[in-house]
Every structure is written in C-alpha cells, then in structure tokens.
Amino acid sequence: MLSESIARLDHIVRPIAMHLPPPLATQMYSSGRNVFLSALTAEKPTSVHIPDHHARTLWGLTFRNGLLNAAGMFKQGEGYETVWRQGAGGYLAGTSTAHKRTGNIRNGIVKPFAPYPRSRAASNWLGLPNDGNEAVAKRLAAFEKKADFPIGASLMTAPESSGQEALRELVQGMEWYDKANVDFLEINESCPNVAHGASTLEAITERLAYIGQHFLQKRSRNLPVVVKFSTDTASADVAPLLDILLASDYDGVNFGNTSTNYTKHRAMLHADDQELFDYFTQTFGGGVSGEPLRASSLELVRAASIYIASQKLTREFHIIRTGGVATVQDVEESFSAGASLCQWYTGYFERFAEDGHRLYGRMFG
Numbered sequence: 512m513l514s515e516s517i518a519r520l521d522h523i524v525r526p527i528a529m530h531l532p533p534p535l536a537t538q539m540y541s542s543g544r545n546v547f548l549s550a551l552t553a554e555k556p557t558s559v560h561i562p563d564h565h566a567r568t569l570w571g572l573t574f575r576n577g578l579l580n581a582a583g584m585f586k587q588g589e590g591y592e593t594v595w596r597q598g599a600g601g602y603l604a605g606t607s608t609a610h611k612r613t614g615n616i617r618n619g620i621v622k623p624f625a626p627y628p629r630s631r632a633a634s635n636w637l638g639l640p641n642d643g644n645e646a647v648a649k650r651l652a653a654f655e656k657k658a659d660f661p662i663g664a665s666l667m668t669a670p671e672s673s674g675q676e677a678l679r680e681l682v683q684g685m686e687w688y689d690k691a692n693v694d695f696l697e698i699n700e701s702c703p704n705v706a707h708g709a710s711t712l713e714a715i716t717e718r719l720a721y722i723g724q725h726f727l728q729k730r731s732r733n734l735p736v737v738v739k740f741s742t743d744t745a746s747a748d749v750a751p752l753l754d755i756l757l758a759s760d761y762d763g764v765n766f767g768n769t770s771t772n773y774t775k776h777r778a779m780l781h782a783d784d785q786e787l788f789d790y791f792t793q794t795f796g797g798g799v800s801g802e803p804l805r806a807s808s809l810e811l812v813r814a815a816s817i818y819i820a821s822q823k824l825t826r827e828f829h830i831i832r833t834g835g836v837a838t839v840q841d842v843e844e845s846f847s848a849g850a851s852l853c854q855w856y857t858g859y860f861e862r863f864a865e866d867g868h869r870l871y872g873r874m875f876g
C-alpha cells in the first residue's frame with residue numbers, strides 16, 4: 512500500500528536526508544509527514560485478528576489489547592478504520608480545542624517536525640492544528656463503532672482564550688464529545704507547543720477542580736476522563752497531582768507528553784542527530800518524543816502506581832503510559848510497573864517502517 516511504500520522509501524532515504532542542511536531536512540520532513548498521514552488514514556488494510564487473551568477491561572470498557580495511538584496522531588478524527596484494521600487496542604482523536612487552529616509556521620516551515628532516526632526520537636512544534644471540538648466530535652459521532660475498540664478524544668483549553676472563558680469552552684467541548692458518544696476523554700494539561708495557563712500546582716488545581724465541578728460531577732453516563740501530564744513532571748509532584756485528580760473525581764492519569772528538557776535529551780541522542788536537534792530546538796523549541804522519554808515515563812508510572820496503591824480508593828483509577836513505548840517488551844514492562852494501558856506515537860512510526868500495517872499483528876497476533 513502507498514503508506515508502506517512511502518515508509519520503506521523513507522527508511523532508505525533517511526540516513527542520507529539527515530545530512531541535508533537542517534532547515535531543508537526539517538522542511539522536507541514537516542511536509543512529508545502530512546503526505547504520509549494522508550496516505551495512511553485513507554487506507555483499509557486487511558483486518559488483523561487479535562487473540563482475546565490480550566484484551567484489557569478498564570472502567571467497564573474492553574480494549575482489544577493494551578496499546579493504542581497517542582494523542583496528536585489523528586488530530587481531526589481520521590484513521591479510525593485504519594487502526595482498527597491494523598489491530599490497535601483502541602483509538603484516540605485530537606487534541607482538539609474550542610476554535611479551529613491551523614498550527615505553527617516559522618521561517619516558512621509549516622507545522623515543524625523533525626525525526627532523529629538514529630536515536631529513535633523526534634521533535635515537533637505543530638501548535639495544535641485541529642478543526643475545533645465541535646467539528647471533530649461530529650466526525651467521531653458518525654463512526655460505525657467497532658466492538659472492543661473504545662473511542663477516546665483528547666482536548667485542551669484553547670491557547671487563545673484565558674481564565675474562566677477557556678474553561679467554559681473546554682467543558683463545552685467535553686459536552687460535544689459526550690453527545691458524540693465517545694467512550695473516554697483525555698485532558699491535555701501538557702502541550703509544550705502553545706501557551707498554556709500557569710503550570711503551578713495551584714493553577715492546575717483550580718483548572719482541574721473547575722472541570723470536576725462543571726463536568727465530572729454532572730456526568731449521566733460512564734464517560735471516564737483522564738489527565739495527561741508531561742514526562743518532565745518531577746517525581747515529587749506525582750502525589751500532589753494525583754491528589755488533585757482523586758479529589759475532583761478523575762478516572763486516570765497519563766504520563767505523559769513530550770519533553771522540553773533539551774539538555775538532558777541531547778546527551779542521549781546519537782552524535783549524527785545532534786546538529787538537526789540543535790537547529791530544531793534553537794529555532795522552534797518544541798517537544799521531544801520517543802526513546803529519550805522511555806525511562807522517565809516508566810519511572811512516573813511506577814511512582815503513580817505506588818501512590819495509588821497506598822490510597823483507599825472506592826472507584827477505578829487507571830494509569831496510562833506514553834513516552835518511548837516501541838516494543839511488546841515495553842508494553843509488558845509498563846503493565847508490571849502498574850500501567851493499565853499504553854499509548855505510542857514515535858514508536859508507532861518506527862515499527863510501521865519495519866512492519867507496515869501488520870505492526871499490531873506482529874506484536875499481539
């Protein structure tokens with residue numbers, strides 16, 4: 512299929528492309544990414560059967576297996592049928608916001624993205640392009656729902672709004688997705704590529720408590736809501752953040768989003784990837800994804816799991832791991848550390864280059 516041919520060609524060309532001047536390599540990969548995603552989501556590969564013993568039930572929802580795409584891969588609600596056919600455990604749309612956004616442009620580069628192929632990592636500074644909560648929710652509402660394949664939606668406060676207005680809009684977005692009959696929601700509290708509200712524990716408490724009061728405590732059906740934090744979260748903040756979530760009736764946490772700890776990650780990159788990394792982080796900033804996050808996402812899951820086990824909970828609360836997941840061993844390690852589900856983004860594309868549409872089948876078939 513076309514997406515597989517593009518991925519295979521890219522695999523061959525990448526080591527050469529990476530020697531292009533960094534602005535040209537970034538330009539090429541930023542536009543190439545869109546071409547590839549359009550091809551991928553238009554395809555209907557042969558359906559893969561996932562044996563039942565891989566299924567995981569959380570909040571009364573059965574996921575065929577414990578691995579699904581992370582937020583940002585299908586921002587507009589595309590690709591549902593494609594990943595169901597591939598054998599994914601579930602599907603996550605978004606992140607969407609109250610208002611349509613076209614994404615970031617700098618130095619003529621639209622939605623900047625750069626892979627670091629020798630390091631199994633990437634950087635992006637996309638800036639949350641999306642059609643808006645209402646449009647994406649309506650798209651999801653039209654899906655022909657598949658069994659044991661829950662649909663989630665990721666959303667966050669609109670970067671161009673502030674204070675109570677931003678929160679009111681966010682709750683309205685959650686209501687759109689509720690009406691669209693999605694199965695779970697993920698609040699993105701950690702996008703490094705747009706202006707956020709303040710990130711002090713006090714400000715986070717205020718925002719999350721507002722959502723608790725105006726949405727979570729008013730739910731009339733089973734609609735679990737998790738909050739996604741950064742993989743840069745300090746271990747000391749894990750317990751206070753979980754306290755906030757538990758106090759406001761959230762159903763889970765996701766560790767986590769991309770990192771802006773450039774100094775730490777640069778040291779972990781292959782020497783040949785460092786020039787592009789320096790150009791990207793100095794020109795755009797952006798979030799680092801992939802292998803460099805593997806240790807921190809696992810450590811945060813472990814810390815969260817220990818804290819949750821020490822609490823006397825009267826309802827289900829689940830931990831999701833995102834960041835550096837690329838193999839079935841990573842998934843198993845995540846479960847052993849206390850995660851109930853995993854999401855992947857950078858690793859998905861690494862595996863796709865090798866296995867094409869058979870990637871979930873090879874892992875869980």
Ligand SMILES: Cc1cc2nc3c(=O)[nH]c(=O)nc-3n(C[C@H](O)[C@H](O)[C@H](O)COP(=O)(O)O)c2cc1C
Nearest residue numbers: 581582583606635767768800801834835855856857
């Ligand atoms: C190109 C790109 C776009 C992303 N967009 C979003 C997004 O819209 N919302 C979000 O919560 N995370 C977004 N992320 C972060 C991923 O969901 C994930 O948390 C992060 O990449 C770490 O996982 P990975 O190491 O498997 O890539 C994006 C990541 C990438 C690479």
